[in-house]
Amino acid sequence: MSEEGLLDGAGARRGRRGPRPAGQATISxxxxxxxxxxxxxxxxxNGSPTVNPELxxxxxxxxxxxxxxxxxxxxxLALGRTGAVALVVPDLxxxxxxxxxRGLSQAAGKAGRQLLVAESDEDPEEEVILALEARRNAxxxxxxxxxxxxxxxxxxxxxxxxxxxxYREVPGLDAPSLSIDxxxxxxxxxAHLTGLGHRRLVYxxxxxxxxxxxxxxxxxxxxxxxxxxxxxxxLACGSMFGHGHAAAARVVECGASAVVAxxxxxxxxxxxxxxxxxxxxxxEVSVTGxxxxxxARYTTPPLTxxxxxxxxxxxxxxxxxxxxxxxxxxxxxxxxxPRLLVRGSTGPAPG
Amino acid sequence: MSEEGLLDGAGARRGRRGPRPAGQATISxxxxxxxxxxxxxxxxxNGSPTVNPELxxxxxxxxxxxxxxxxxxxxxLALGRTGAVALVVPDLxxxxxxxxxRGLSQAAGKAGRQLLVAESDEDPEEEVILALEARRNAxxxxxxxxxxxxxxxxxxxxxxxxxxxxYREVPGLDAPSLSIDxxxxxxxxxAHLTGLGHRRLVYxxxxxxxxxxxxxxxxxxxxxxxxxxxxxxxLACGSMFGHGHAAAARVVECGASAVVAxxxxxxxxxxxxxxxxxxxxxxEVSVTGxxxxxxARYTTPPLTxxxxxxxxxxxxxxxxxxxxxxxxxxxxxxxxxPRLLVRGSTGPAPG
DNA sequence: CTGAAAGCGCTAACAT
DNA sequence: ATGTTAGCGCTTTCAG
Numbered sequence: 001m002s003e004e005g006l007l008d009g010a011g012a013r014r015g016r017r018g019p020r021p022a023g024q025a026t027i028s029x030x031x032x033x034x035x036x037x038x039x040x041x042x043x044x045x046n047g048s049p050t051v052n053p054e055l056x057x058x059x060x061x062x063x064x065x066x067x068x069x070x071x072x073x074x075x076x077l078a079l080g081r082t083g084a085v086a087l088v089v090p091d092l093x094x095x096x097x098x099x100x101x102r103g104l105s106q107a108a109g110k111a112g113r114q115l116l117v118a119e120s121d122e123d124p125e126e127e128v129i130l131a132l133e134a135r136r137n138a139x140x141x142x143x144x145x146x147x148x149x150x151x152x153x154x155x156x157x158x159x160x161x162x163x164x165x166x167y168r169e170v171p172g173l174d175a176p177s178l179s180i181d182x183x184x185x186x187x188x189x190x191a192h193l194t195g196l197g198h199r200r201l202v203y204x205x206x207x208x209x210x211x212x213x214x215x216x217x218x219x220x221x222x223x224x225x226x227x228x229x230x231x232x233x234x235l236a237c238g239s240m241f242g243h244g245h246a247a248a249a250r251v252v253e254c255g256a257s258a259v260v261a262x263x264x265x266x267x268x269x270x271x272x273x274x275x276x277x278x279x280x281x282x283x284e285v286s287v288t289g290x291x292x293x294x295x296a297r298y299t300t301p302p303l304t305x306x307x308x309x310x311x312x313x314x315x316x317x318x319x320x321x322x323x324x325x326x327x328x329x330x331x332x333x334x335x336x337x338p339r340l341l342v343r344g345s346t347g348p349a350p351g
Numbered sequence: 352m353s354e355e356g357l358l359d360g361a362g363a364r365r366g367r368r369g370p371r372p373a374g375q376a377t378i379s380x381x382x383x384x385x386x387x388x389x390x391x392x393x394x395x396x397n398g399s400p401t402v403n404p405e406l407x408x409x410x411x412x413x414x415x416x417x418x419x420x421x422x423x424x425x426x427x428l429a430l431g432r433t434g435a436v437a438l439v440v441p442d443l444x445x446x447x448x449x450x451x452x453r454g455l456s457q458a459a460g461k462a463g464r465q466l467l468v469a470e471s472d473e474d475p476e477e478e479v480i481l482a483l484e485a486r487r488n489a490x491x492x493x494x495x496x497x498x499x500x501x502x503x504x505x506x507x508x509x510x511x512x513x514x515x516x517x518y519r520e521v522p523g524l525d526a527p528s529l530s531i532d533x534x535x536x537x538x539x540x541x542a543h544l545t546g547l548g549h550r551r552l553v554y555x556x557x558x559x560x561x562x563x564x565x566x567x568x569x570x571x572x573x574x575x576x577x578x579x580x581x582x583x584x585x586l587a588c589g590s591m592f593g594h595g596h597a598a599a600a601r602v603v604e605c606g607a608s609a610v611v612a613x614x615x616x617x618x619x620x621x622x623x624x625x626x627x628x629x630x631x632x633x634x635e636v637s638v639t640g641x642x643x644x645x646x647a648r649y650t651t652p653p654l655t656x657x658x659x660x661x662x663x664x665x666x667x668x669x670x671x672x673x674x675x676x677x678x679x680x681x682x683x684x685x686x687x688x689p690r691l692l693v694r695g696s697t698g699p700a701p702g
Numbered sequence: 703c704t705g706a707a708a709g710c711g712c713t714a715a716c717a718t
Numbered sequence: 719a720t721g722t723t724a725g726c727g728c729t730t731t732c733a734g
Contacts, residue, residue, distance in 0.1 A: 026727060037705045042729055050703060067510075072487045073427035074727035077710050082424065084467070084488070092453045093645070102443045105470050109481075114488055116435070117468045119456050130460075136423045137435070137465055159418075241649050272649045294444070298592050298623045300651035377711060388721045393713060401719060425711035428726050 025066035034062035045070055084114035085321055086134035088127060089144045092119045094239070095265070095293040096310060097144055100166055103314020104142055111322065114138075122207075124148040128156060135160055140321045142166060142314075146211045162324035164317050168211050169333055176320045176330030178313050182215035185306040185338035189260055189288050190223050190230075192304070192340055197349035198258040198286060199229050204237040204247055204270065206262030213262055216290070220260065237262060241269040248273025257285060257349045264289035264296045264305055271299055271345065282347030292341055301344030308338045376417035385413035396421055435465035436672060437485035439478060440495045443470045445590070446616070446644040447661060448495055451517055454665020455493055462673065465489075473558075475499040479507060486511055491672045493517060493665075497562045513675035515668050519562050520684055527671045527681030529664050533566035536657040536689035540611055540639050541574050541581075543655070543691055548700035549609040549637060550580050555588040555598055555621065557613035564613055567641070571611065588613060592620040599624025608636060608700045615640035615647045615656055622650055622696065633698030643692055652695030659689045 027045075031038045036055060043051050044059040051059075062068075076082050085108050089097040101117065108115050116138050120127035124147040135141050141163035145153065150170050157173050165177035193201060203220050206213030217234065224230050233254045237247045244266035251259050251270060261267035267289030274281055281287055281301060289296055289305035296303040316334070324330045378396075382389045387406060394402050395410040402410075413419075427433050436459050440448040452468065459466050467489050471478035475498040486492050492514035496504065501521050508524050516528035544552060554571050557564030568585065575581050584605045588598045595617035602610050602621060612618035618640030625632055632638055632652060640647055640656035647654040667685070675681045 027729095028727080038728075039705060039707095039730075040703090043704090046729085052703065055704085069487060071428075071727050073424065073431075073433065074710090075729080076424035077422075077428045077712090077726085078728045078730085080424075080710070092449065092456060098443065098449060101468075102470070105443060105468060106472070109469060114485070115468050117452075117456060117466050118460060119453070121457070134465070136420060241645060245649070268646075268649050272651070272653070275651060294592060295619075295646055298596070298619050299649070300623070300626060302623070378713095379711080389712075390714080390722080391720060394720090397713085403719065406720085422711050425726090426713080428710085428728090429712045429714085431726070 024071075025063075025068040027068075027070065030059065030062050030066055030068045033066060034059045081139050082114075082137060083112070084116050084138040085140045085142065085318075086116040086118065086131075086138035087142045087144075088118045088120065088131045088134055090120050090122045090127060090146060092117075095295075096167070096263075096291055099310030100142070100144060100314040100317065103311040103316075104318050105314070107315045107318035111318070120145075122147070124152075124209075128152060131160055131163075132156070135163070140164075140325050142317045142321060144168070147207075147209045162321065162330075164320045164324070164330065166313055166317055169335070176324070177333045178316055178320070179333070179335050180212070180308050181335050181337050182212055183219035185290060185308070185340075186216050186219035186260070188338070188340040189290075189306060190220070190227070192342065192346065193258045193260070193286065193288070194227055194230060196258075196286065196346060199349065200231050200233070200256045200258070202233040202235055202251055202254050202256035202259050204235055204244060204251070204259060204261045204266050206237070206239050206266070208236075210239075216262065237266055239263055239266060241265050241272075244269025244271075245273045248277055248279075251285070252277060252279055258346070259285060259287050261287065261289050264291045264293045264303060267303055267305065267345070268295065268299050271301075271303070275300075281345055284350055286346040286349075288346060296341075297343070299345070304343045304346040305341050306338045307341045309336050312336070375422075376414075376419040378419075378421065381410065381413050381417055381419045384417060385410045432490050433465075433488060434463070435467050435489040436491045436493065436669070437467040437469065437482075437489035438493045438495075439469045439471065439482045439485055441471050441473045441478060441497060443468075446646075447518070447614075447642055450661030451493070451495060451665040451668065454662040454667075455669050456665070458666045458669035462669070471496075473498070475503075475560075479503060482511055482514075483507070486514070491515075491676045493668045493672060495519070498558075498560045513672065513681075515671045515675065515681065517664055517668055520686070527675070528684045529667050529671070530684070530686050531563070531659050532686050532688050533563055534570035536641060536659070536691075537567050537570035537611070539689070539691040540641075540657060541571070541578070543693065543697065544609045544611070544637065544639070545578055545581060547609075547637065547697060550700065551582050551584070551607045551609070553584040553586055553602055553605050553607035553610050555586055555595060555602070555610060555612045555617050557588070557590050557617070559587075561590075567613065588617055590614055590616060592616050592623075595620025595622075596624045599628055599630075602636070603628060603630055609697070610636060610638050612638065612640050615642045615644045615654060618654055618656065618696070619646065619650050622652075622654070626651070632696055635701055637697040637700075639697060647692075648694070650696070655694045655697040656692050657689045658692045660687050663687070 118130040292307035643658035
């Protein structure tokens with residue numbers, strides 16, 4: 001029964017592989033150099049106040065001299081936490097998710113956390129898998145998954161926790177969610193448009209299956225019954241510039257005087273399309289967007305749109321996650337009430 | 352000399368803390384349940400072909416039953432690699448870096464790698480620190496650092512490796528770099544503009560200290576000497592919509608017939624500003640951008656700009672990093688030659 | 703205040 | 719083909 005393994009606590013080891021970048025210093029080497037135990041080095045590196053200042057200085061000097069950097073992997077294992085949080089989104093090219101990424105990145109970064117990012121490319125099943133995997137490499141998760149079915153999310157809730165949901169609320173899911181009141185936003189748009197005398201509206205629908213699109217559509221569908229004399233047409237469209245651009249012809253064809261676009265990119269695309277077709281905005285047709293992406297102010301004419309607190313969502317997501325991770329509970333779900341921003345793309349109905 | 356520690360290789364341990372999420376299964380538990388050794392479980396989980404199929408099945412069943420997921424932290428430590436790569440950028444709201452993020456995210460994701468993202472908020476020193484830290488949690492790094500001084504980067508090269516630099520080339524740095532030939536891009540713009548008869552150009556400069564801005568500016572400064580009769584004014588501006596927008600008045604004031612904007616956002620801002628001032632584009636003034644962000648096609652008029660392979664940069668960055676990480680060497684630096692995209696915002700010089 | 707020692711959960715020689 | 723065993727590098731009781 002060999003005992004030698006027990007004898008050299010801090011001594012040189014054999015080491016077959018090289019997990020550390022070549023000759024990286026380890027805590028043992030620093031301990032040796034400073035003539036103290038590994039425990040003391042650990043204490044110093046973690047700023048424990050109960051260390052003799054003189055020793056601490058010696059340790060710091062040794063660490064410096066050896067270019068010592070604690071192994072993140074070893075700390076993760078010993079500590080049982082990663083120090084990271086993860087974000088999973090359907091599409092990184094969508095300004096909405098970019099804002100969340102940004103808000104989260106800044107908030108988490110300020111708190112000294114790493115941020116893991118994964119993109120599902122709009123595939124709901126992939127999203128769930130990525131979320132699971134991301135979660136294994138992080139202590140918490142922010143999930144934007146507008147397409148995954150409610151049940152799927154509920155089924156995975158346990159394994160994903162702690163996590164927070166953005167741009168979406170799933171009934172019966174035990175995770176804080178931060179969402180947008182789409183119906184309210186559409187309500188404002190419609191009130192604005194009908195107030196301007198518009199009676200024939202057309203909705204440029206977002207991707208089928210998108211929860212946001214479903215809510216906006218539902219809110220819109222309720223209008224003709226509620227406001228007398230208002231008609232609504234719905235055109236399948238999409239979520240990108242190109243989709244809106246391509247829809248312009250169909251828009252004029254359907255004879256509506258106002259187009260409610262799924263989002264700002266679509267709205268902006270349709271603006272360009274209409275211009276190419278020689279249709280004046282807002283003279284002949286009014287156009288509204290949704291989201292208030294940075295670009296919306298700079299379209300021609302500037303886009304009337306529904307503003308939602310995009311960066312705030314990222315910041316809040318962090319705050320909720322932080323609370324969850326420190327066992328404080330996630331708090332109430334919140335639903336942000338969007339605000340209508342009237343700019344130049346809407347005007348009185350013609351005729 | 353206690354020997355008991357040696358006796359229980361796989362036996363139950365005392366376990367003071369709970370590094371694993373509550374009652375998470377460990378490889379030992381699975382081994383026990385399946386009646387095999389931990390080594391075998393490890394082999395099965397990693398798809399080693401040298402395992403008896405029957406045993407493998409038993410192991411998989413046990414793993415399934417226990418909801419076993421290998422601890423990422425433990426693997427990192429044992430394997431000596433993280434399975435992740437990191438990206439550090441100055442500003443996540445910049446479309447340029449968003450594209451790189453996207454390209455990298457997709458390429459790395461496809462290769463089963465996690466992606467760590469950090470944003471320096473334009474602070475060069477912070478960038479370097481973030482890079483160092485990110486690097487400790489990833490096996491490789493993609494760094495976009497347009498502002499950090501050359502020497503600083505050279506000094507840290509060793510500790511950052513393996514890494515690749517994007518949108519920038521640092522002489523003497525031992526890291527592959529993927530960059531844009533800014534001078535060539537400006538060259539095309541100038542040729543186009545002078546060909547159209549423009550003689551008085553104004554450059555809307557980007558952030559001082561930006562390497563890209565410096566190169567574009569230098570290329571522009573060389574013009575008056577080379578092309579007879581051409582004058583160049585330079586206006587401090589910035590990199591955002593708002594900066595361009597605010598510069599519109601100064602642009603008309605300076606009497607130039609063509610404005611060369613630092614990038615597409617600035618160009619787009621100035622387009623809006625000029626419109627508000629009642630200046631016709633391209634009738635009275637021509638405007639060019641740089642980068643060809645997705646929005647550039649949808650401004651009014653559509654922006655003439657310099658197209659650079661944004662997503663390609665991300666993909667290539669991954670490819671280079673992959674090669675580097677597997678010891679294949681980083682290959683040659685590459686400098687992409689941009690392409691002029693003539694759209695509607697440029698036209699013949701007036702008069 | 704410091705050190706010794708026991709893990710954290712997994713992998714990979716090495717031996718069988 | 720499978721098991722044994724020795725780590726990976728750090729943290730943290732527990733003694734002193």
